[in-house]
Amino acid sequence: MGLKEDVELGVKGVLLPEWAARDGQVVPEASDIALGNGAVRLDSTYLYADMADSTGLAQGHTDWAAAKIIRCYLNAASRIIRARGGHIRSFDGDRVMGIFVGGSKNTSAVKAAMNISWAVSKVINPALKEKWNLKWQMDHGVGIDTGSAMLVRGGIYGENDIVSVGKAPNVAAKLSEIRGGKTINISAAVYDQMAAEVKISKESNMWTEMGTQAYGGTLVKYLGSSYSWQP
Structure with missing residues (x-):
């Protein structure tokens, strides 16, 4: 069989079977989902943590130094996401994705975001300056x-991974790319469902209404914050 026929057969193999979807309560591993037509629907909160200006870093420093710096960010973010109950299912260059489930998923995700901001300013940057x-x-x-x-x-x-399809993962990824405003950006849906402990600090709201963004024809209201939280 040639490559042309192999590709055509593969596309047919994806399109022909109906989805065998089930509702999930926990974040699955790749092995928990059938490769052919398996799917898991999950009510979940997605967090994307994205290191900024990796292009400038790569151009201005040696590759081995840039690699260590990116790894510092991914290492710290991954430890925090996992400690806050998140499940890591994707890395993309200098970005990591965490999935949170359960009744406190929004509060846990926001705590993780604030912890990551603390790690960047109080741990990683001082360590890089010292070195x-x-x-x-x-x-x-x-x-x-x-x-x-x-x-x-x-x-x-032999070459596959989990792909998350839906508004939540897409919007979370887009919000992580916003620069020039607040460090953390969350949808209004997250804000409405998270606990007061990650909304209010010393009787002041930690969040600012930032407006709306259009994603795929849908307007998403979002809020931003530059607060950090030491674990």
Whole structure:
């Protein structure tokens, strides 16, 4: 069989079977979802933590230094997401995605975001300055949204991973890319469902209404904050 026929057969194999979808209560591993037509629907909150200006970092520093700096961010963010009850299912360059489920999923995700901001300013940047006396300062953005998502496996046998499909993962990813405003951006749906402990600090609201963003023809109201929280 040639490559042309192999690709055509693969596309037919994806399109022909009906989805065998089930509702989930926990974040699945890739092995929990059938590769052919398996899917898990999950009511969940998605967090994307995205290190800023990795392009400038790569252009202004050696590859080995840039790699260590990116790894510092991913290491700290991953530890925090996991400690706050999140499940890590994707890395993309200098970005990590966490999925939170359960009754306190929005509060837990926002706590994780504030912890990551603390780690960047109080742990990573001081450590980088001490080691290399860098003029470059690490910055980042976190985006969070909540809702129903469908988790499937993308790829082929031996080379596949979980793909999250739905508004929540897409919006969270887009909110993490916003620069020039607040460090953490969350949808209004997340704000409405999170606990007061991550809304109010010393009788002041930690969040500012930032307006709306259009994603796929849908207007998403979001709020921003630059507060950090030491674990």
